[in-house]
Amino acid sequence: MAKQFDGTEFFKMMAVNEQATAAMYRQFAANVKLGAKFFEHLAKDEERHYAIYTALLKKYADTKGLTVEVTDDQAEYLELLVKNNAVTEADALAKKAATFTDKDELYALAEQGERDAVLFVQELIGLYPMLQPDDFHVILQEEKNHLKQVMSRRMEAKLGTLRL
Secondary structure, X not given: OEEEEEOHHHHHHHHHHHHHHHHHHHHHHOXXXXXXXXXXXXXXXXXXXXXXXXXXXHHHHHHOOOEEEEEHHHHHHHHHHHHOOOOOOXXXXXXXXXXXXXXXXXXXXXXXXXXXXXXXXXXXXXXXXXXXXXXXXXXXXXXXXXXXXXXXXXXXXXXXHHHO
16 A cells, blocks of 8 residues: 655654764764774765765755655555654764774774665665656765775774784
8 A cells, every 4th residue: 555755754864863973973083092083084975975964954844845645554664764864863872982092993983874875875766766766876885985984994903903
């Protein structure tokens, strides 16, 4: 059975996640041992993604341009993504991240956020192929690249601790 799904909340969640992730990366960048330039670069990308999502929200939310037809199962899945993701409670997440002393904990948090971002952008591309497809594909490629870089740094950090 088909259902009308208003993706406004999905886009809002995406924008909030990008903003929270940029702030988290800036927090990580303050720790020079983690790689200030690396996390600052990621933060700038996330801020640009935020600008894209908020511009699309502004452009389409008032015109019902974000309402699409989906199955009941898909609507339920999308609503779960909005309510339960790595950055759902951004303030609590930032406080928790501030207590981390282990690089692996920080990289694990960044990895989960980037995995979520890849998944969410793939969902957006499927739901809204008519909206800014070039921007979505660029964001998807950047999120995948972020994930790859974070995973690589996490593995390097793990290997570094094994050598001690």
